[in-house]
Amino acid sequence: MTSPRLPVASQGGVGRASAILASGTLVSRLLGFLKVIVFAHILGQIGNVPDAFTVANQLPNTVYTIVAGGVLTAVLVPQIVRASLHDDGGTAYINKLVTLALSILAITTLAATLLAPLITRFIGLGFSPAQLSLAIGFAYWCLPQIFFYGLYTVLGEVLNARKSFGPFTWVPVINNVISIGGLLLFGLLFGIDTDGQRPPADFTPGMTALLAGSATLGVVLQAVVLYFFWRRIGLRYRPDFAFRGVGLGAAGKMASWTFGMLLLTTVAGIVETQVVTLASGEGASSTVMSTAWLIFMLPHSIITVSVATAYFTRMSEHASRDDTDKLRTDASSAIRGTTLLIVLASAVIMVCAYPFATVFGEAGFEQVQAIGNVIIAFLLGLVAFCVLFVVQRTFYALGDTRTPFFFTLFQVVLVITGVLGCALLPPEWIAFGIALTVTVSGILQAILATWLLRKRLGGIDGRRILRSLVKYFVAVIVPVAAGLAVLIALGGTRNGGFAVSGTAPAIVTMIVIGTVMSGLYFGLLLLMRSTELHGFLAPLKTRLGR
Template structure:
């Protein structure tokens, strides 16, 4: 997955805000200031996203019903990503930036043409996806049959409507990003999450007993479908006030000039190739995860299928989403401008600053995720129809994912460097190695590991694949940019690694003491999380300061300057 599919993390409206001004030569501080509002918005969206995921797990459990819902609800994001998602990031943003640099009036008309084309294309894609619901479940369902398959097909047809809203929302966000208005796209998903939380709460209220695919009523299906689709529709509508505030007015037009569609097509074909390749890998892992779930229930092992993998992935993405996406979104227009002017040294500096800033948060987050995974999953998920044992399965997968967090974030940032240079071909070739590794590891896990360990092996394979992507991407970019500022990046990583050990030791001690004294449960889990993460975090910041990690001090100073009364 992810990214290729940012599965239901699609996460509020805000009043029009002034555009974020880029600080010339601001370096790490400039990136942080541009990304601050995005990081806060993303934090709000992912915290409410956590609540949404926890509520859905409590309402649906982690078994057959949840597998049917989650697999079907992933389909719209797969279809969107296959046919449009990658084009937005890799093609549309750089093209709009360059068109506006060429001529402001021309850039505005170009936006109108692209938006019109997207709306028409999304309408057609959505209609086709509704018709192909059974095909998608056959592809991703991995052995679903009987009532579970019938329910998954029904959900897939209903949820396909989200493709239209998802596409319009993403395209609107891309336009806002090119205008350096980053707030609304980061805050809008909060509304979606709130709607889903209310839907899950309502489902719990109307469900007195354990609900299975065979016992779920039409009313309960309608409730889940209406809330899921309604949340995405509200997320889309929430962006329009900010779009209007930025000066964008949509006037449908398709009067493309000669060469405009050809330029977009040449870039898009390689982006689509990349997305297709990554989605092949995702299809294999999803199918194998669902198949493991079917085997687990047949062998009496409990819920060890796709849903634990799905929920662990939501947790895994959080640190990257809060800091990585924020930094990347702030950097992409900036890197595109520098690449368009041939200033490759500045592109390299942008990448180096972005990677080092991400690492300040992502490295300790990965460490805490690995050490405190059981506490995280018990606190979030061991409610309603989900037991502590179910939560422990999710924890095992999360521990495997934690190892992947650092290479995953680095690889995603490298892809944006290629996109800023309008190179969509190289990422497609790199993805072949990434996906081949992912598929090979997933197949090996399915065929060699015990049934209850299959999804853990698939998650570990994902980590190895992301590492290969990061290594290959670094080697290619090093030649293209005349270096990668490798020495400074390596020194920063080395210092952060030293600063991590006190955090790891303290968090592990807190977890071990509480588990030995109180066992596994909500109360010890909450105490372990609060004490372990807070105490470990303080030690990490202290040792990072002693190691003179400049990025940590820059981040602290930027945050402090935004606290009322502080300068």
């Protein structure tokens, strides 16, 4: 029987898909924050043990990114959308592509696990012998996550290509719940160390297994559960090793450029980790960088990724039909729609950076400042990062992974040069310097990428995008001033102030500041008659009217 062809997504379809993605991502990210908060209260944010675990638990992501990572995202969706036009609806192609991906992931996982000591020693250059030994123990438990991260991505991207968006964003909830449970059990059995003073030598094999094993179990369940959603939409996976004859050559060509791009970014990430571990035990290091990046990614994941992922399938369909006008419209709409909220989100979180840092451990004010400053340094580049995300996926929809390689190379050269320079800074400023370097290079990369896309499409509705961005930035000036006034009044910039005196006061402060800033921002945009805001509010007005 011939499977029905995928229809072109409607504007309402994109809106519904974005809402599903955003809701799942929001719940997952909130649980992710809870996990980091629990981690900080049990193991600390600044110390040898938390840094050892953070480096080890990031290794699977590092290796996975090098081997597959974004290659799957960049290649799977466009290729599956095109394969859906085949007589079997792309079933044969999906089976072959998934078999190939999982085979590569299995070999990579085995090799990486066997090489755990070598990989960990290479990443953790600044670790002491005892800290390195503990990190290697964590790595043996964590590195099997590589295969299951890949399985999650493969199964999820196929579901996205078939317009089943919900499972991919909701199943990480399982991962976070399992990880939080493991941390709480660890604290119950072995005690808590909020200041991060526990020596690495005090860790027993059982402590290592519980902490790292629970993290891996969450990733395993996150991936396996997606298979049941495959069956619900009528997909049946059967291994197929006959890779010839279904157009995998085109996918391989795309993947080669994306692989190169990811290799570049991973090299930059490794250099960042190597330099920031020089500050481990003395100042903000790997764990603080990881926490700050998590905060940075929260609005990006909820807003940009949710909108752009829904648009990505639609853009791939338009690109497959050579409909450049609609593709250009999609890119413009995605950029203007996401930056409307991203400008506000980045401003609110920057103003709330110190209270935000207080939530992660209730440490001394010096630690709060260290974490908060890194958060601010990252967030200065959030708007550019989100624009880059949409531009990059527009190139992917066009089947062009070559151009993203070159503008990524440009950014990586800047990052590596700047990060190596940060090694000369005092330990307490290394993490801040690295975050600021990433921000500046990311802004320049976004400008270059947008210019290249404009040349490729013969325009990207640039005046309209620029006009919208100017409105957003003008509208956020007064809210930022008001937010800072509230922060200062509540003692958020001084030791012992209410806003940084504990988790509950910090949360209250953030709610007050967020409410004040949001009300002023949206009010000013209404006065400025922002068409994007009216478009954003229209569905809400309709629902309230009903």
